[in-house]
């Protein structure tokens with residue numbers, strides 16, 4: 348399994364992939380827009396967890 352896919356939209360990744368750190372794991376996406384969206388989703392999840 349050496350074919351990497353975008354964590355946001357499942358498209359194939361080439362050298363242009365962008366790494367996004369989500370907590371203690373790193374995922375790769377195809378464009379900066381997706382990276383930002385993923386980062387914001389993770390931040391929202393963290394703030395919800397903190398409200399408990």
Ligand SMILES: [Zn+2]
Nearest residue numbers: 353356358377
């Ligand atoms: Zn993508």
